[in-house]
Amino acid sequence: MAAMSPSERRLQKELMSLMKEPPPGVTVDGDQASQNLTLWTVHMEGVPGTLYEGEKFVLQFKFTNKYPFDSPEVTFIGNNIPIHPHVYSNGHICLSILTDDWSPALSVQSVCLSIVSMLSSCKEKKRPPDNSFYVKTCNKNPKKTKWWYHDDSV
Amino acid sequence: MFVEELRFTITEKKPNDVFFLLESLNNLLQNSTDQLNAVTADLIDVEILQEIEAIANNGNTGVFFGKTLKDFKLIIEDEELRKHEIFIQYKCPKKLIILSANLPLSSMQNLEFGCLNEIIETFKQYVIELAKYFYELENIDQCCAIMEPQNASYKDEYRRIFLDDRTWLHIEVTPEGLGSNIHLVGQSEYWHNKLQSGLLNWDHDKNIVDNIMTIFDISEFPVPTSRVPEHLSMEADGTMVTSIVCGICLCADLPEIPGLPLPLCQNSSCGVYYHRSCLYEWLVACAGSRPPAFGVATGACPTCLQPITCSKTDS
Numbered sequence: 001m002a003a004m005s006p007s008e009r010r011l012q013k014e015l016m017s018l019m020k021e022p023p024p025g026v027t028v029d030g031d032q033a034s035q036n037l038t039l040w041t042v043h044m045e046g047v048p049g050t051l052y053e054g055e056k057f058v059l060q061f062k063f064t065n066k067y068p069f070d071s072p073e074v075t076f077i078g079n080n081i082p083i084h085p086h087v088y089s090n091g092h093i094c095l096s097i098l099t100d101d102w103s104p105a106l107s108v109q110s111v112c113l114s115i116v117s118m119l120s121s122c123k124e125k126k127r128p129p130d131n132s133f134y135v136k137t138c139n140k141n142p143k144k145t146k147w148w149y150h151d152d153s154v
Numbered sequence: 155m156f157v158e159e160l161r162f163t164i165t166e167k168k169p170n171d172v173f174f175l176l177e178s179l180n181n182l183l184q185n186s187t188d189q190l191n192a193v194t195a196d197l198i199d200v201e202i203l204q205e206i207e208a209i210a211n212n213g214n215t216g217v218f219f220g221k222t223l224k225d226f227k228l229i230i231e232d233e234e235l236r237k238h239e240i241f242i243q244y245k246c247p248k249k250l251i252i253l254s255a256n257l258p259l260s261s262m263q264n265l266e267f268g269c270l271n272e273i274i275e276t277f278k279q280y281v282i283e284l285a286k287y288f289y290e291l292e293n294i295d296q297c298c299a300i301m302e303p304q305n306a307s308y309k310d311e312y313r314r315i316f317l318d319d320r321t322w323l324h325i326e327v328t329p330e331g332l333g334s335n336i337h338l339v340g341q342s343e344y345w346h347n348k349l350q351s352g353l354l355n356w357d358h359d360k361n362i363v364d365n366i367m368t369i370f371d372i373s374e375f376p377v378p379t380s381r382v383p384e385h386l387s388m389e390a391d392g393t394m395v396t397s398i399v400c401g402i403c404l405c406a407d408l409p410e411i412p413g414l415p416l417p418l419c420q421n422s423s424c425g426v427y428y429h430r431s432c433l434y435e436w437l438v439a440c441a442g443s444r445p446p447a448f449g450v451a452t453g454a455c456p457t458c459l460q461p462i463t464c465s466k467t468d469s
């Protein structure tokens with residue numbers, strides 16, 4: 001086996017443990033991720049008893065070779081983007097741990113859990129107030145956005 | 155062989171000018187010279203072969219060949235039945251050097267030896283001189299929980315002894331069997347104060363383990379509890395191992411940098427370990443990539459967000 005870089009080593013380990021013990025409702029596309037360690041697709045199910053019960057979402061994780069010192073780029077992709085005050089219709093997610101509050105002690109698993117909990121605590125399905133303006137003007141990479149974290153309640 | 159090929163060139167290919175013939179001849183000669191060099195590069199003289207045979211027949215010492223005829227391994231058993239491995243390289247007739255061994259080798263490296271028996275004699279003498287070194291290391295390994303090095307051997311002149319989840323004691327053992335460079339890994343005030351006052355009363359007539367027990371006023375050494383973050387991790391060869399991993403790179407040991415994850419966070423409810431190099435890189439990156447004053451980076455623990463400091467190298 002060719003020598004792995006530190007970021008590849010860590011991603012490999014994360015992939016192993018996520019495939020072995022995935023959090024409830026979360027599954028990673030292991031074949032795709034092991035083909036290309038820097039691009040993961042994660043399937044997520046809405047938690048029963050919440051507004052998103054029965055819905056299925058797809059998350060995309062992109063990693064740079066500076067991971068875990070650099071946060072992953074995480075967006076919702078596919079046909080079903082959850083309608084949520086912190087999720088824009090282009091799939092971008094306003095979540096502080098994905099930018100300013102990122103820490104290398106976080107992982108794909110903890111990011112998934114944060115997103116599950118962000119969805120689960122939602123009281124009313126609606127898009128962010130600035131959705132149409134943001135989606136028209138934003139960079140393709142959500143990490144380029146200077147996020148203004150609206151509130152912590154949802 | 156050479157003549158055959160030459161005949162083939164002349165009769166079959168029927169060279170019609172003298173330049174072509176010369177070129178073919180030149181190529182053939184070049185190939186033959188290369189082959190000859192390749193063969194002789196792996197040759198050793200008869201004298202050493204006979205010596206190897208004699209040693210092998212004698213039975214006390216094991217002799218093994220490495221990848222080439224010029225690499226040997228000797229296995230010498232000492233009076234305490236410890237097995238010592240010595241890796242030797244044959245440079246040219248009557249010129250052997252020791253590449254490595256399972257012992258600290260500073261006094262023997264770069265020495266040239268005339269024959270294998272000379273190495274064996276020198277090594278046996280050296281092992282006798284190291285008697286106190288072996289005794290102290292064996293005593294430490296038996297009495298204490300060793301956090302580092304992993305699979306400690308006689309080659310490792312240091313040990314890191316578990317004191318509590320966030321504090322280890324670093325100690326080096328000299329070839330004479332004396333303790334040196336004794337310091338704490340971790341920033342516990344409790345252990346630090348005891349060490350500072352206790353070091354002055356070090357008793358050179360007692361062994362290292364007894365001295366440490368006196369310094370810290372303990373009757374037996376603490377052992378790691380289950381609170382130490384051990385993770386099942388997959389090695390490159392597919393085997394699962396249980397080891398303490400770094401909270402940043404998720405690895406136990408790094409191929410590029412020596413050293414295991416350390417209890418660097420002093421928050422008693424955190425207890426996540428980090429490689430010094432990983433934590434340092436993160437703290438410096440958080441501070442806008444400016445190198446920190448005095449080589450000590452400060453910031454927040456990536457796990458518990460409490461203040462944390464980290465120097466680039468071990469103190």
